[in-house]
Amino acid sequence: MVEDNPQDEMLTLRSLRKANLGNAVEVVRDGQQALDYLFKEGEVAGRSGPDLPAVVLLDLGLPRIGGLEVLRRIRADERTRALPVVIFTSSSEEEDRLASLLGGANSFVRKPVDFSLFAEQVARLGIYWLAENEAPGSGR
Amino acid sequence: MRPSTPNTVFRSTLAALIPLGAAILQSLCWPVIQPFVWFLFYPAVFLSSWVGGFVPGLAASLLSVGLVWWQFMEPVHVLLKPRPAVYLNAAMFLAMGVLFAYFNRRLREALRKVKEAELRARDKRMDRMSRMAKTGWWEFDPVTFAGAWTDEVALIHDLEAGTQPNVEMGLSFYHERDRPRIAEAVRRAVVEARPYDLELELVTAKGASKWIRTMGQPVVERGRVVRVEGALQDLTDRRAMELALRDSEARFRALFEQAGVGVVEVEAATGRFLLANDRFCAIVGYTREEILGMTFADVTRPDERERDVAHVRRLAAGEIGTYVVDKRYRHKDGSDVWCRLTVRPLCIPGVEAQRMVSIIEDISARKLAEEQLLELNATLERRVEARTVDLKAANEEMESFSYAISHDLRAPLRAINGFSQALQEDFGQLLPPEGREYLDQLALGSQRMAGLIDGLLRLSRAGRGDLDPLEVDVSALAATLLEELARGEAGRSVVSRIAPGLKVNAEPRMLAAALGNLLGNAWKYTARTPDPLIEVDSLEEDGKTWLRVRDNGCGFDMAYAEKLFKPFQRLHRQDEFPGLGIGLATVQRIVHRHGGLIRARSMPGEGATFLMFLPGVPLPEHP
Numbered sequence: 005m006v007e008d009n010p011q012d013e014m015l016t017l018r019s020l021r022k023a024n025l026g027n028a029v030e031v032v033r034d035g036q037q038a039l040d041y042l043f044k045e046g047e048v049a050g051r052s053g054p055d056l057p058a059v060v061l062l063d064l065g066l067p068r069i070g071g072l073e074v075l076r077r078i079r080a081d082e083r084t085r086a087l088p089v090v091i092f093t094s095s096s097e098e099e100d101r102l103a104s105l106l107g108g109a110n111s112f113v114r115k116p117v118d119f120s121l122f123a124e125q126v127a128r129l130g131i132y133w134l135a136e137n138e139a140p141g142s143g144r
Numbered sequence: 145m146r147p148s149t150p151n152t153v154f155r156s157t158l159a160a161l162i163p164l165g166a167a168i169l170q171s172l173c174w175p176v177i178q179p180f181v182w183f184l185f186y187p188a189v190f191l192s193s194w195v196g197g198f199v200p201g202l203a204a205s206l207l208s209v210g211l212v213w214w215q216f217m218e219p220v221h222v223l224l225k226p227r228p229a230v231y232l233n234a235a236m237f238l239a240m241g242v243l244f245a246y247f248n249r250r251l252r253e254a255l256r257k258v259k260e261a262e263l264r265a266r267d268k269r270m271d272r273m274s275r276m277a278k279t280g281w282w283e284f285d286p287v288t289f290a291g292a293w294t295d296e297v298a299l300i301h302d303l304e305a306g307t308q309p310n311v312e313m314g315l316s317f318y319h320e321r322d323r324p325r326i327a328e329a330v331r332r333a334v335v336e337a338r339p340y341d342l343e344l345e346l347v348t349a350k351g352a353s354k355w356i357r358t359m360g361q362p363v364v365e366r367g368r369v370v371r372v373e374g375a376l377q378d379l380t381d382r383r384a385m386e387l388a389l390r391d392s393e394a395r396f397r398a399l400f401e402q403a404g405v406g407v408v409e410v411e412a413a414t415g416r417f418l419l420a421n422d423r424f425c426a427i428v429g430y431t432r433e434e435i436l437g438m439t440f441a442d443v444t445r446p447d448e449r450e451r452d453v454a455h456v457r458r459l460a461a462g463e464i465g466t467y468v469v470d471k472r473y474r475h476k477d478g479s480d481v482w483c484r485l486t487v488r489p490l491c492i493p494g495v496e497a498q499r500m501v502s503i504i505e506d507i508s509a510r511k512l513a514e515e516q517l518l519e520l521n522a523t524l525e526r527r528v529e530a531r532t533v534d535l536k537a538a539n540e541e542m543e544s545f546s547y548a549i550s551h552d553l554r555a556p557l558r559a560i561n562g563f564s565q566a567l568q569e570d571f572g573q574l575l576p577p578e579g580r581e582y583l584d585q586l587a588l589g590s591q592r593m594a595g596l597i598d599g600l601l602r603l604s605r606a607g608r609g610d611l612d613p614l615e616v617d618v619s620a621l622a623a624t625l626l627e628e629l630a631r632g633e634a635g636r637s638v639v640s641r642i643a644p645g646l647k648v649n650a651e652p653r654m655l656a657a658a659l660g661n662l663l664g665n666a667w668k669y670t671a672r673t674p675d676p677l678i679e680v681d682s683l684e685e686d687g688k689t690w691l692r693v694r695d696n697g698c699g700f701d702m703a704y705a706e707k708l709f710k711p712f713q714r715l716h717r718q719d720e721f722p723g724l725g726i727g728l729a730t731v732q733r734i735v736h737r738h739g740g741l742i743r744a745r746s747m748p749g750e751g752a753t754f755l756m757f758l759p760g761v762p763l764p765e766h767p
Contacts, residue, residue, distance in 0.1 A: 011559035018566060065551050094554040096601070097547065117554055117594035119562035119587070 005031045005061040006038040006074065007092075012115065016061070016092075016126055023127035027134050030057065035069025038062070039077055042084055056087055059133035062109075064093040064100055072103055079108040088133060156203075159196025162188045163208040167215060174216070181216040182237055193245040201248060205241025209234050271295065283373035284311050286334040293376075300356065300378045302348035319345045329360065333372050337362040343379065355383035406483075406504030408440075409490065412460040415439035415453070418499065427483065427506050429476030440502075445472040445480055459489055460498050470507065482511040546604050553597055561590040599726035602657070603711055606730040611651050611737060618646035618659070618691060622680045625660050629667045638670060643681035648691060648758045650738055655758075658734040661727040662693040662754050668721055669697035669752065688757050690743075696751040708744055731756075 007013045013031055020029060030053070032038045040046035042056065060078070064071035071091065078084040090111040091104040104112045113129065116122050166188035170177060177183045185208045193201020214221060217230055225231065271294070274280050280296030291314060295305035301317055311330075318326060322344050329340035340360045347353055360374040400407050406424030408417055420435045428435070428443045440456075441449045448471050458464050466488040472480040486503040564586040572580055619642050626640050648655065663678065670676035679694040700708070700715045707713040711729040728744075731754075735742045738758045746752040 009555050009559075011562070012555060015558070015562040015566070094551045094558070095547070096598075115554070115558060117557045117561055118591055119558070119565040122558065122562060123565075 005029055006033075006035070006066060006071070007031060007061070007063050008033050008066050009063075012063075015119065015122065019123040019126035020130050022123065023130050025127075025130045025134055027058065027130075028053075034067040035071065035074040038066075038074050039069065042078065042087075043081070056084065059088045059090060059137070061090050061092045061129070064091060064095055064104070072100075072107055075104065075107045075109055088137065090129060090133065092129075155196045156200040159192040159200030159204050160207065162192045162195070163204050163211060166208070167211040171215065178216075181212050185212060185237070186240075189241045190244050190248075193241070193248040197252065198245045198249040201245030202242060205238055205245065208241065209238050212237070278378035280376050281373065282309075282314075282376055283371050284314070285371050286369055297376050300348075300354065300376060301346070302350040302352060317346050317348065319347065330372070333360050333362045334369050337364050337369050355379040406502075406506075408502050408504065410440055410456075410500050410502060412456055412489070412498040412500055415441055415456065424504055427475075427481055427504060428473050443473050445474050448472055455487070456500070459487065459500060465489070470511075473504075481506060482508045542604070546601055549597055549601060554594060557590045557594050557597075561587050561594075564590075596724055596726075599724040600711075603726050603730050603733065606654065606657060606733045606737075611654075613649045613651055613738070615647055616650055616652050616655050618648055618655075618680070619644050621656060621659055622646075622663065625656070625663050626667075626678065629663065633667075636671070636676070638667065638676040638678055641677070641679045641681075646680070646682055646691065650758050654734045654737065658731045658756070659693070661731045662756070665727055666693060666695035666697065666752070668723070669699070669716075670695050671697075671721070673697050683755065685755070688741075690755040690757045692753060692755055694751065694753045699746040699748050699750045699752050701748050702746060705744055705746075709742070 005013065005016065007016065017029060017031075020027075030041065032041050036046075037048075038060070040048050041051070042060075044051060044055075062071050062074060066074070071093070075089055075091070078087055078089060088110045089108070090113060091100075091109045092113050092115060093100065094115050095101075096114050101112050111129075113125060116125065163185065166184040170184045189201070189205050189208050192204030196204065213225075213234060214223075217225060217234075219225070274294060274296040278296070278300065280294040280298075280300060282291060282293035282297050284291035289311040291309045291311055293309055293314075298305055298307045298309075315323060315326060322342075326342065326344070329342055332338045333340055339362065341357070342359075343355065343357050345353060346356045355378075357377045357379050358374060359376075360372050362369045363371050363373060400419075400421050403421060403423060406427050407419075407421045408424050409419035410416065411418055416439050417435050420432055422432070425432050425435055430438070430443070435443075441453065444452055452469075452471065455464075455467060455469065459467065466486065468484065468486050470482065470484050473483055475481050484505045484507045486505075487500055490499045490501045492499065564583045568580060568583045568587075572583075575583070622642050623640075626638075626642075630636070630638065663680075666678045670678065673696055675696075677696045679692070681692050681694075683690045683692045698716075698721075704715050707715065709728050709732040710725075712725040714723060714725040716723070732742055735756055735758065740756065740758040742757075743755040744752065745755070
């Protein structure tokens with residue numbers, strides 16, 4: 005999960021937990037960290053754990069490197085070209101939606117203000133991408 | 145018979161003398177001639193009647209018979225001759241003499257008639273010529289002042305043909321002021337034998353005014369002027385032509401000299417100025433004397449000379465007729481003068497060399513104004529550009545502001561809403577019911593705030609974007625929108641009537657938003673009506689075709705109508721009909737963006753009617 009807002013992070017993690025999904029969730033807080041994590045560069049060059057996550061939840065409005073740029077780099081690299089990326093954002097701009105999907109995002113989901121809807125959405129996302137979807141290199 | 149004149153007497157005497165001469169000559173030559181007694185008398189009698197005419201011829205015949213009878217017939221000097229044949233001989237001669245006289249007279253008469261006919265023909269020719277030339281002949285005697293003139297002169301005076309004048313009468317036709325001049329000319333003709341030639345005004349017998357030319361020629365005999373003759377010509381027509389010409393000349397002069405524009409005449413081959421008016425001299429700063437020694441190239445800016453010369457050459461070659469050109473003259477002081485030149489070839493009868501006339505208008509002021517205007521326009525354009533840049537910046541700022549609202553204001557709201565609900569779910573049982581209620585209100589407040597933010601975004605977006613109007617099928621669009629509304633609230637049944645074939649020219653996305661708001665309102669405000677009805681059709685009003693959306697819902701009080709289209713202004717309480725107060729503001733914005741109009745009509749409890757006019761393709765006729 006790439007999320008710079010700690011409250012959204014807490015709410016998302018809570019919703020995932022409530023949905024009884026046991027998967028490990030790694031949280032990075034800006035675009036640069038996200039790329040470092042995925043490509044094992046910079047501070048996290050020698051990190052442990054799997055090479056790639058099952059899915060990336062990517063916010064658009066991020067410090068340092070924006071969400072759309074992160075998406076572009078993910079899609080430009082051999083290793084991450086097929087990585088599932090879900091854009092999870094507050095924006096409802098048509099432009100953002102279009103840019104995300106054309107940039108190769110697998111989904112575009114808007115965060116609702118109403119928390120019950122929010123929780124429901126996060127749960128559905130988690131179930132779909134973590135349990136139902138067969139990601140490349142997941143070994144199943 | 146004509147009366148005897150000295151000539152007749154002379155001829156009669158001559159006629160009588162011829163037989164006498166013949167008798168003398170025959171007497172002298174008698175020995176040679178005898179016995180032919182009549183030998184010389186035949187020619188003598190013939191000659192006499194030729195010279196003297198009928199009577200002298202007869203007399204000469206009688207005389208001849210007498211002379212021959214007495215002098216030559218045998219026996220001579222005897223009155224009564226013995227042989228009767230002699231008598232017969234004499235009678236025969238006499239008869240012959242009579243015949244000579246008679247035929248001579250006839251011959252003379254015939255000759256005279258031929259001569260007279262010739263004279264008459266000549267007179268007639270003279271008369272016709274005179275008529276055509278409007279010129280007649282006259283004469284007067286300087287002693288008696290008696291005069292004569294031809295018919296043409298009489299006719300010029302409007303007198304009957306054949307009226308004969310005298311000097312006094314002739315003079316009476318002339319204007320008082322001219323008489324001394326005439327008297328002086330006549331005096332000099334008579335006294336000094338000088339011819340004269342005058343042009344005078346004549347008032348005819350009928351009172352018409354004529355211009356005549358009279359030419360007098362003294363006839364001198366033995367060093368004395370015996371008469372003065374001359375010709376008189378009617379110049380009235382030519383005089384009128386001359387006057388017209390003079391009039392035209394004067395008018396041309398006035399135009400030429402007083403014109404507010406320069407006028408010059410130029411010889412095409414050399415470019416020399418042949419004429420130039422004062423205005424042109426003022427434009428180029430030279431005196432007229434200076435100008436007339438110069439060519440047009442001398443007063444043209446050097447870099448424009450070649451072009452001008454080329455124009456003139458083409459004009460001279462007949463390739464172009466009149467032409468107009470803006471050029472710069474070089475003033476005497478070295479400055480340039482912008483002028484508009486209109487040039488046309490000038491054809492003067494009898495003048496071979498080609499000329500042209502140019503009208504020169506000083507357009508410096510106009511040129512200056514044009515330049516200023518261009519500069520002003522450029523400044524204006526730069527300003528518009530600057531403003532456009534400002535406007536673009538402001539728009540971009542607005543965009544990023546909207547984006548910030550949409551993105552950044554929602555996150556804290558989500559936190560408020562999310563944590564209040566998480567609190568409720570995780571620790572709700574620790575709170576008393578009142579505390580749980582507060583948490584609910586917290587969630588509701590944040591939701592309403594999220595709605596307001598979305599509405600605000602929609603409003604700011606409503607008029608944004610490119611306006612690319614297409615023909616939109618309003619009937620189909622309305623049906624779709626109403627279906628969506630019905631799907632969203634399955635429990636309600638609303639009757640809708642949509643007129644078929646409604647079309648307008650509009651940006652489709654914006655029109656859908658506007659119509660969606662109007663129908664959404666109609667839907668919402670008919671919620672408490674027993675038999676809800678929504679109608680969409682068109683209407684003619686104020687010469688425009690309007691799209692009409694009408695419902696039979698709760699309506700509103702027209703007193704508050706002006707609040708209707710303002711953002712966040714509502715005419716109903718939240719507990720009556722919930723809402724944000726953004727919808728109609730959005731509709732109005734979209735309509736204004738299309739250059740259209742919107743009107744609302746209602747009464748409380750009577751339903752509401754909204755009229756929307758969008759210029760472009762008109763709506764079809766009201767069905």
